Amino acid sequence: MTRLSSLVALVAALSGLLVGYATGVIAGAEAPLTKEFGLQDQNALRGLLVGCILIGGFFGAIFAGAIVKHIGPRRMLILIGVVFAVxxxxMSYSEHAWPFIAWRTLAGxxxxASTMVAPLYVxxxxxxxxxxxLITGFQLALTMGILLGxxxxxxxxxxxxxxxxxxxxAVPSLILVVGMIPLTESPRWLLLRGHKEVAQRVFRRIAGFDWPPQEMAQVLASGQLEADWRDLLRPRFRPVLLVAVxxxxxxxxxxxxxxxxYAPVIFAEVGFDGTLGPILATVGIGTINVLATIAAMWMVDRYGRRPLLIGGLIPMAIAMAMMVPSLLFEGAGWNAMALVALALFIVSFAISLGPLPYVIMAEIFPVQTRGVGMGLAAAAAWAVNALVSVSFFSLAATFGMPSVFGMFALICVIALIFVVIYVPETRGRSLEEIEANLVAGKPVRRLGEVFD
Structure with a gap:
């Protein structure tokens, strides 16, 4: 690994820190916002106050795929930093709920866009x-951003x-803008835009060796095939789109x-009283998330994608199941079980479903559909994220919080089955090797294998 590739990953990861901060800081800001804007009896608007950033995230991911194709991931990340700062x-100068929601949607x-562009660039x-x-570094920065929030x-x-x-x-937003200016563009993007000699020089600086001609030819051949989102629905590409989404x-x-x-709300439910109690417990969860993600960075290229996904989903399902009785019954023992369950879930998530969808998404799409495919996958993430976050208060009021966590446990079991059957192991394979298997018609589960 060269110094330049490390620097690219480090600066691009700042966008992950901004994603984490922007989405996580609302956990402690929601209560004073609700009070100042007079939303105590408006659950739907309270949910929108939190979830509007996720709605913006859906559209950001959708349009980022088309924009990055024309201006490149480096300039796109500079634009992202400017939008975050504005x-x-x-948000900080908003006097009423709806202007705040509009600015928070813009942040979204x-x-x-960050969740699509940064993994693509890295x-x-x-x-x-x-x-x-290095892609997991984006998720690490995201968890650090949540903790900072x-x-x-x-x-x-x-x-x-x-x-x-x-x-x-605004502070890390401006650092991202300044940090991205001197960095290089993606060599694959440069090659596809006709800058062959520049692309070769950039690749040599990043990789430490010359770009193999056969890989360059494959990138050019694939990139010359114009593609849009409809191409991802064709039989050849549909399986990788489904895996990513x-x-x-x-x-x-x-x-x-x-x-x-909603960590402070959950901690209040399990016995943490006062203003500081739930927030202190939330900081503890954020710290566990960061430390576990650091471990994931070390593990992902040693043990592979599939073992970490499977090994993480099993305890995630157990942890969500443990939350059900912890929320149904009162007492110090049940409260302690809830803390253990939440910590277990966070650790397991941080080494599996936290970073690995970003890694796999950046690996399995062929070059001509990579931007569009990653944009659609990221958009799906934010659409589901918005649905869950906006509806949480209403679901908890209608069915009760224990039922909501029981639903999460069931979903983790379904996800485990899906991973076992469909998700490929791509550790150590080049993007061109993975794409060659896809073009050759290999099943999506076997895209990372070596064939004679």
Whole structure:
């Protein structure tokens, strides 16, 4: 791994930190926002206050695929940083609920675009043996952003200064913009735009060796085939689209969004009282999330994608099942079980469904549909994320919180079955090798295998 490829991954990961901060900071800001905007008896609007960023994320991911094809992932990440900064200022100066929702939806556009563009950029510049770890760096930055959001909640909990909680997001936004300016563009994007000599020089700087001519020829041949979202519905590409979309759908249906966005509400349900108690417990969960994701970076290119997904989903299902009686019954023992269950879920998620959908998404789409395919997969993630987050208060009020967590446990079991049957192992394979298997008609489950 070269210094440049590491630097590209590090700076691009800042967009992940912004995604985490923008989505996580609402956990502690929701209560003072609700109070200031007078939304105590408006559950639907409270849900929209939280979930509007996810609606924006859906559209950001959809349109990012088309935009990045024309301007390249590097310039797209600069644009994303600018949008984050503008939205941050807009939210912090909002005086009413609907302007706040509009600015937060704009932030969501940058959030959704980041989850598609950053993994694409890193995936196209990382060596195969380090690709999983470097893309997982995006998820690590995301979890660090969530933790920073929780720490901002804690810092301003007594004063309930939600404006500063949200305004601080402008700082890493501007760092992302400045950091991306001197970096190089993706060599694959440069090659497809006709800059062959520049692409070869960039590849040599990133990889440390010359770009094999056969791989360049394959990229050019594949890229000359114009593609749009309809091509992904054809029999050849449909299986990889389904794998990417359903992995993200299961990620957001597993219960992670409810835990991350409504952690203080959940901790209040299991016995943490006062203003600081639930937020302190939330910070603890955020810290566990970061530490487990660091472990995932080390594990993903050593043990592979499938073993981590399977090994993570089993305890995730168990943890969600443990939450059901913990919420049904009262007492210190049940409260302790809830804490153990939440910690177990976060650790298991952080080494499996947290980073790996981003890694697999960046690997399995062929070059001519990569931007569009990753955009659709990320959009599906944010659509499901928005559905779960916006409806949480209403679902909990209608069916009860124990039933909601029981549903999450069932979804984790279904996700486990899906992974066992359909998800390929792509560890150590180049993007061109994976694409060659897809073009040759190999089943999606076997895309990472070596064939004679």
């Amino acid at each position: 939205a941050s200022f807009g 556009f940058a959030v959704g 995936g196209e510049t990382a060596p195969p043996n380090w690709r999983g770890a 929780y720490l901002a909640n804690l810092a301003f909990a007594e004063t309930e200064n939600w404006r500063l909680m949200l305004g601080l997001m 359903l992995l993200f759908a299961f990620t957001n249906l597993s219960g992670i969004d409810v835990i991350l966005y």
